Amino acid sequence: MLEKIDLKESISKDAFKKQSKELKAELAALQQPIKQQKLPVIILFEGWGAAGKGSLIASLIANFDPRGFKVHSIVPPTALEQRKPFLWRHWLNIPEQGVLSVLDRSWYEEVTVSRLENNVDDNVNLHRMNDINEFERTLTDNGYLILKFFLHISKKEQKKRFELLSDSKSTEWRVTELDWKRNKHYENYCRAFDDMLKHTSTAYAPWHMISSMDRDAATLDVYRIVVDRITDALNQKGEKGTGNALASEKIKPPSFSLVSMPKLSDIELNQTISDEKYKQQLKKLQSQLSELHGKLYAKKIPVVIAYEGWDAAGKGGNIHRVSEALDPRGYEVVPVASPSREEIARHYLWRFWRNLPKDGHIAIFDRSWYGRVMVERVEGFCTEEDWQRAYQEINEFERQLCDWGAIVIKFWLHIDKAEQLKRFNDRQSTPSKQWKITDEDWRNRSKWDEYEVAVNDMLQNTSTDFAPWHIIESQDKKFGRIQTLKIITDTIQNHLK
Amino acid sequence: MLEKIDLKESISKDAFKKQSKELKAELAALQQPIKQQKLPVIILFEGWGAAGKGSLIASLIANFDPRGFKVHSIVPPTALEQRKPFLWRHWLNIPEQGVLSVLDRSWYEEVTVSRLENNVDDNVNLHRMNDINEFERTLTDNGYLILKFFLHISKKEQKKRFELLSDSKSTEWRVTELDWKRNKHYENYCRAFDDMLKHTSTAYAPWHMISSMDRDAATLDVYRIVVDRITDALNQKGEKGTGNALASEKIKPPSFSLVSMPKLSDIELNQTISDEKYKQQLKKLQSQLSELHGKLYAKKIPVVIAYEGWDAAGKGGNIHRVSEALDPRGYEVVPVASPSREEIARHYLWRFWRNLPKDGHIAIFDRSWYGRVMVERVEGFCTEEDWQRAYQEINEFERQLCDWGAIVIKFWLHIDKAEQLKRFNDRQSTPSKQWKITDEDWRNRSKWDEYEVAVNDMLQNTSTDFAPWHIIESQDKKFGRIQTLKIITDTIQNHLK
Numbered sequence: 004m005l006e007k008i009d010l011k012e013s014i015s016k017d018a019f020k021k022q023s024k025e026l027k028a029e030l031a032a033l034q035q036p037i038k039q040q041k042l043p044v045i046i047l048f049e050g051w052g053a054a055g056k057g058s059l060i061a062s063l064i065a066n067f068d069p070r071g072f073k074v075h076s077i078v079p080p081t082a083l084e085q086r087k088p089f090l091w092r093h094w095l096n097i098p099e100q101g102v103l104s105v106l107d108r109s110w111y112e113e114v115t116v117s118r119l120e121n122n123v124d125d126n127v128n129l130h131r132m133n134d135i136n137e138f139e140r141t142l143t144d145n146g147y148l149i150l151k152f153f154l155h156i157s158k159k160e161q162k163k164r165f166e167l168l169s170d171s172k173s174t175e176w177r178v179t180e181l182d183w184k185r186n187k188h189y190e191n192y193c194r195a196f197d198d199m200l201k202h203t204s205t206a207y208a209p210w211h212m213i214s215s216m217d218r219d220a221a222t223l224d225v226y227r228i229v230v231d232r233i234t235d236a237l238n239q240k241g242e243k244g245t246g247n248a249l250a251s252e253k254i255k256p257p258s259f260s261l262v263s264m265p266k267l268s269d270i271e272l273n274q275t276i277s278d279e280k281y282k283q284q285l286k287k288l289q290s291q292l293s294e295l296h297g298k299l300y301a302k303k304i305p306v307v308i309a310y311e312g313w314d315a316a317g318k319g320g321n322i323h324r325v326s327e328a329l330d331p332r333g334y335e336v337v338p339v340a341s342p343s344r345e346e347i348a349r350h351y352l353w354r355f356w357r358n359l360p361k362d363g364h365i366a367i368f369d370r371s372w373y374g375r376v377m378v379e380r381v382e383g384f385c386t387e388e389d390w391q392r393a394y395q396e397i398n399e400f401e402r403q404l405c406d407w408g409a410i411v412i413k414f415w416l417h418i419d420k421a422e423q424l425k426r427f428n429d430r431q432s433t434p435s436k437q438w439k440i441t442d443e444d445w446r447n448r449s450k451w452d453e454y455e456v457a458v459n460d461m462l463q464n465t466s467t468d469f470a471p472w473h474i475i476e477s478q479d480k481k482f483g484r485i486q487t488l489k490i491i492t493d494t495i496q497n498h499l500k
Numbered sequence: 501m502l503e504k505i506d507l508k509e510s511i512s513k514d515a516f517k518k519q520s521k522e523l524k525a526e527l528a529a530l531q532q533p534i535k536q537q538k539l540p541v542i543i544l545f546e547g548w549g550a551a552g553k554g555s556l557i558a559s560l561i562a563n564f565d566p567r568g569f570k571v572h573s574i575v576p577p578t579a580l581e582q583r584k585p586f587l588w589r590h591w592l593n594i595p596e597q598g599v600l601s602v603l604d605r606s607w608y609e610e611v612t613v614s615r616l617e618n619n620v621d622d623n624v625n626l627h628r629m630n631d632i633n634e635f636e637r638t639l640t641d642n643g644y645l646i647l648k649f650f651l652h653i654s655k656k657e658q659k660k661r662f663e664l665l666s667d668s669k670s671t672e673w674r675v676t677e678l679d680w681k682r683n684k685h686y687e688n689y690c691r692a693f694d695d696m697l698k699h700t701s702t703a704y705a706p707w708h709m710i711s712s713m714d715r716d717a718a719t720l721d722v723y724r725i726v727v728d729r730i731t732d733a734l735n736q737k738g739e740k741g742t743g744n745a746l747a748s749e750k751i752k753p754p755s756f757s758l759v760s761m762p763k764l765s766d767i768e769l770n771q772t773i774s775d776e777k778y779k780q781q782l783k784k785l786q787s788q789l790s791e792l793h794g795k796l797y798a799k800k801i802p803v804v805i806a807y808e809g810w811d812a813a814g815k816g817g818n819i820h821r822v823s824e825a826l827d828p829r830g831y832e833v834v835p836v837a838s839p840s841r842e843e844i845a846r847h848y849l850w851r852f853w854r855n856l857p858k859d860g861h862i863a864i865f866d867r868s869w870y871g872r873v874m875v876e877r878v879e880g881f882c883t884e885e886d887w888q889r890a891y892q893e894i895n896e897f898e899r900q901l902c903d904w905g906a907i908v909i910k911f912w913l914h915i916d917k918a919e920q921l922k923r924f925n926d927r928q929s930t931p932s933k934q935w936k937i938t939d940e941d942w943r944n945r946s947k948w949d950e951y952e953v954a955v956n957d958m959l960q961n962t963s964t965d966f967a968p969w970h971i972i973e974s975q976d977k978k979f980g981r982i983q984t985l986k987i988i989t990d991t992i993q994n995h996l997k
Contacts, residue, residue: 035935061828068816069823069833070866076829083578107829319565326566331558332573332604336566344840369567438532 004200004212005193008155013217023219026226030066033233034103038071040240041100043147043349044233047109050154051192052182053164054215056107059154062222063229064105072103077112086303086362088407089113089131090138094356097142099348109151110135111203115195116185130406132202133257137399140256143207144392145350148236151208152225153200154215158189259398262471264462267455272419275479288488289328295495296329296365303362304498305409308491309371311458312416314444315426317480321416322367324484325491329365339370351375351385351393352400362408371413372397376461381453394464401470410498411470414487415462416477420451501697501709502690505652510714520716523723527563530730531600535568537737538597540644540846541730544606547651548689549679550661551712553604556651559719560726561602569600574609583800583859585904586610586628587635591853594639596845606648607632608700612692613682627903629699630754634896637753640704641889642847645733648705649722650697651712655686756895759968761959764952769916772976785985786825792992793826793862800859801995802906805988806868809913810951811941812923814977818913819864821981822988826862836867848872848882848890849897859905868910869894873958878950891961898967907995908967911984912959913974917948 037044046063048056064072075096084092090110098104114131117123123131139149156164165182168174185192204210211228215221276284299306308325310318326336337358346354352372360366375397380390401411418426427448430440447454466472473490477483534541543560545553561569572593581589587607595601611628614620620628636646653661662679665671682689701707708725712718773781796803805822807815823833834855843851849869857863872894877887898908915923924945927937944951963969970987974980 032932035932039935057827057829064828065824069819069864070816070835073832074828081578081580105828319567322566327562330554331561331571331602332554335570338567343842345842367566435529435532438536 004204004210005155005197008212008214010155010157010160010214010216014220014223016219019219019223022223023226026223026230027066029230030063030226033230033237034067034071036237037103037233038101040237041348042233042236042240043098043100044103044150044236045098045106045142045147046103046150046152046229047106047111048152048154049109049111049115050152050213050215051156051161052185053161053168053178054154054156055218055221056154058218059215059222059225060105060107063225067103071101072105073098074105074107077106077108077110079117083361087359088403090134090403091356091359093138094353097147097349097353099345100146101348110138111151111199114203115199116192119191119195129202132199134403134406135203136205137256137403139203139205139208141352141396141399142350144396145389146240147350148233149208150229150232151210152213152228153196153210154213154221156215158186160216161186161189256395256399259402259467261464262466262468264466264472265474266459267417267462267474270417270474270476272417272422272476272478274476274482276482276485278481281481281485284485285324285488288485288492289324291492292325292328292488292495293330295492295499296333298499299365299495300330300333300363302499303408305360305362305404305407306365306495307360307368307404307409307411308365309368309373309411309413310416311371311373311377311414312475312477313418313423313454314447315423315430315439316416316418316477317483318369318416320480321414321475321477321484321487322369325488326367328488333363334365334367335360336367336369339368339374351379352396355400359404372400373461373465376465377454377457380457381450394461397465398467398470401465401467405469410494412491412494413470413472414490415458415472415474416483417474418478420448422478423448423451501701501707502652502694505709505711507652507654507657507711507713511717511720513716516716516720519720520723523720523727524563526727527560527723530727530734531564531568533734534600534730535598537734538845539730539733539737540595540597541600541647541733542595542603542639542644543600543647543649543726544603544608545649545651546606546608546612547649547710547712548653548658549682550658550665550675551651551653552715552718553651555715556712556719556722557602557604560722564600568598569602570595571602571604574603574605574607576614580858584856585900587631587900588853588856590635591850594644594846594850596842597643598845607635608648608696611700612696613689616688616692626699629696631900631903632700633702634753634900636700636702636705638849638893638896639847641893642886643737644847645730646705647726647729648707649710649725650693650707651710651718653712655683657713658683658686753892753896756899756964758961759963759965761963761969762971763956764914764959764971767914767971767973769914769919769973769975771973771979773979773982775978778978778982781982782821782985785982785989786821788989789822789825789985789992790827792989792996793830795996796862796992797827797830797860799996800905802857802859802901802904803862803992804857804865804901804906804908805862806865806870806908806910807913808868808870808874808911808955809972809974810915810920811944812920812927812936813913813915813974814980815866815913817977818911818972818974818981818984819866822985823864825985830860831862831864832857833864833866836865836871848876849893852897856901869897870958870962873962874951874954877954878947891958894962895964895967898962898964902966907991909988909991910967910969911987912955912969912971913980914971915975917945919975920945920948 036042048060050056060074064074080089080092093110096104096106114128114135118128143149165178165186168178200210200212211224213221213224310322312318322336326334335358339354342354355368355372358366358368375385375393376390379385380387404411427440427444430436462472462474473487475483475486533539545557547553557571561571577586577589590607593601593603611625611632615625640646662675662683665675697707697709708721710718710721807819809815819833823831832855836851839848839851852865852869855863855865872882872890873887876882901908924937924941927933959969959971970984972980972983
């Protein structure tokens with residue numbers, strides 16, 4: 004793609020002054036509607052060293068109120084960031100609704116410069132580019148606007164700029180040996196950039212190629228594109244109340260091979276365990292798990308466990324039996340309640356990305372990202388389009404976790420409606436348990452049938468071979484606890500082989 | 501203090517079983533009232549290597565529902581953490597209301613082990629211990645319960661335990677060369693611990709010294725103290741609705757030398773600037789500031805700027821003129837609105853600690869921690885005791901920032917009541933500005949006199965010599981902008997000298 008860019012355009016000072024004045028006024032006028040219509044915008048800049056990213060970003064944001072944007076400079080990942088999936092730090096930075104996020108370099112560093120300089124395997128790189136496409140698609144589908152600029156200059160021009168910077172005492176520190184090396188091997192970087200641009204220029208997040216030979220011309224190009232695309236997005240949002248139209252034409256998402264799951268109504272729920280056998284097995288499995296935890300830690304393998312299930316199905320007690328066996332310094336239980344203001348203003352997966360474990364650690368989610376296709380669906384907190392699409396998004400999310408090296412284990416704790424009523428009544432009549440039962444539990448119970456449809460759909464659509472669902476018979480709580488412990492230890496053991 | 505601990509106590513298996521069973525039941529029963537009464541609890545463990553912190557923590561938390569606590573292992577600070585005040589990472593970890601935070605090692609590492617091993621200057625160390633006392637005092641005063649355990653074993657016992665671990669293949673990795681070195685120089689560490697224990701055992705957060713020679717005896721001691729202190733805190737909270745009583749008897753807080761400030765009513769608000777002079781000065785000051793920003797970055801000096809002022813006093817435009825001059829990769833504007841659910845559940849300074857800049861960076865707070873003594877006071881969101889105490893807490897906070905090396909600059913943007921009315925009316929009648937004016941602005945305006953009292957008190961009580969207030973005449977917005985730019989550049993220049 005790079006060779007097709009006309010690197011010659013330049014512009015007269017007068018023309019620049021006149022055009023930039025108009026565009027600046029248009030840019031300044033955009034911020035209020037962005038805020039009012041709650042549009043989250045990501046503008047990222049990639050390109051050659053000395054292509055002028057810094058000054059372009061400075062002049063772009065000078066048009067905005069500093070309270071409405073954030074600038075992020077992407078530097079090499081920290082030690083902690085290296086212990087997370089490569090998109091983790093980028094997920095954490097996504098803006099909230101109504102805010103502009105401007106990125107000086109981005110996740111594309113990982114599939115271009117750092118690919119070359121760290122000799123990343125081609126196959127890994129391809130995976131990463133696909134992950135990026137999925138990341139941008141799910142953001143766009145969920146209302147984000149993503150603008151990607153690539154600033155291009157020629158090898159000769161880059162060399163000239165480096166020389167100019169090196170000539171002055173006050174700027175010579177800005178040119179490093181690495182910069183010179185990169186200029187020398189310009190052609191290699193060119194190929195890596197081309198590769199990346201081809202793979203990641205999508206209908207929902209196309210690359211805008213900017214000739215940066217003339218700074219003024221580049222500035223006008225960027226201004227114009229920013230004005231046009233934000234205006235379009237605002238108009239579409241106004242019409243549809245969603246940003247989805249932006250992603251109308253898109254790469255076909257991957258399909259996943261699914262494990263067939265029974266319907267909830269087909270589960271007999273008749274299995275039990277004797278007290279004696281329970282005690283004995285619990286002890287054995289907990290000590291196995293404890294030992295396995297040490298091995299996971301040593302091998303730096305992360306584990307993500309998601310608990311879902313009917314109210315009063317026994318999630319708390321079940322989780323407790325698992326966590327008891329773990330070294331408290333190596334696991335975390337993440338209770339998932341209704342989202343906070345910060346969470347609700349971002350993509351629904353953001354708060355789960357935020358809470359991923361470090362490698363070698365275990366995160367146990369007490370309720371999870373599946374809220375999207377259960378409570379959000381049933382209560383109408385998102386549109387049908389949203390939750391329909393979420394099956395795919397969730398499968399992609401979990402596949403990215405597995406690609407990172409994680410073990411993903413998912414439980415549906417199952418009881419029947421009569422058992423739930425018994426437990427609710429028991430809670431209500433036992434003073435020490437009353438806090439466990441709220442009006443909301445009764446409201447949810449009244450929608451049992453709707454939830455059952457949603458749960459069945461969820462089990463059918465998201466039980467992948469890399470992250471299958473496990474339905475746990477929890478009618479006998481003790482039986483359920485032994486089952487989850489068995490599945491967790493078996494899954495980890497198989498993975499360690 | 502260490503030599504006074506009786507290291508001999510041990511306990512029979514039977515006695516342990518019986519007593520621990522009772523205590524475990526008491527512990528388990530505490531979690532619900534902790535949650536209901538929204539008590540935030542910090543339990544930290546310090547002590548010798550191999551004293552049994554890990555297993556003690558494991559057995560303590562086995563009594564709690566894992567959704568109600570978090571365990572934090574404190575390891576040496578990361579590169580990012582080293583670029584923040586030393587208490588930063590500990591502030592970020594404070595629990596929300598109703599949650600138990602269990603710390604395996606803590607901020608005390610910084611004034612004991614890391615003091616010795618990094619040759620920290622005695623004076624710096626003394627400062628840090630005082631900072632810790634202030635940190636714990638302000639947490640306690642604001643309703644937190646802090647339990648501090650020191651696990652003590654003798655040099656001989658430690659050596660024995662290291663040898664035992666080294667003898668087994670599966671545990672030998674747990675004993676490092678550093679551990680042996682620490683055992684060898686046990687006496688030095690003893691002195692450092694003693695120093696720390698003496699300085700930081702306060703009435704509001706006393707140290708509990710535990711003989712850890714016998715694990716069972718230590719476990720019972722810890723259980724008993726946890727039960728007693730949490731029960732006490734819950735009772736006091738029940739009575740008073742606040743945790744303050746815990747801190748009734750305390751070290752006298754430092755007093756600060758204050759800069760005398762005029763009353764708002766004495767400000768004449770008659771200064772103006774011509775358009776021509778404004779343009780000329782703006783350009784000059786912005787270019788100075790731009791250059792200074794580079795120097796700050798090179799010298800890794802952080803800058804914290806707080807903007808306060810009347811509604812419509814021109815904060816937004818003023819901040820914009822400052823931020824325009826800055827490299828977007830080196831500053832951040834932090835807009836402060838009403839706190840989110842996560843923020844409201846923690847100490848009121850938490851969200852400002854969270855948003856501190858890295859060293860070499862600038863953070864501009866658009867409204868700030870002074871909300872505590874203005875809006876929270878006037879609207880009754882906190883008690884009189886709370887906001888009265890906040891002057892001291894805020895001065896301590898800012899002194900800690902200055903100790904870290906930060907430049908702290910605070911502006912009160914001042915206009916009179918008539919000018920505010922004019923600007924409100926102007927906003928209301930100009931379509932493009934209507935979003936800027938809300939019912940709340942009018943409500944606040946109706947309380948002008950109460951706010952004026954609060955602002956005058958704030959200016960008198962928190963204008964310290966290290967972080968003085970600057971009252972900016974903003975009746976003429978342009979005059980105000982030039983003033984803030986002058987003060988910022990002057991302050992930075994003086995600091996760099």
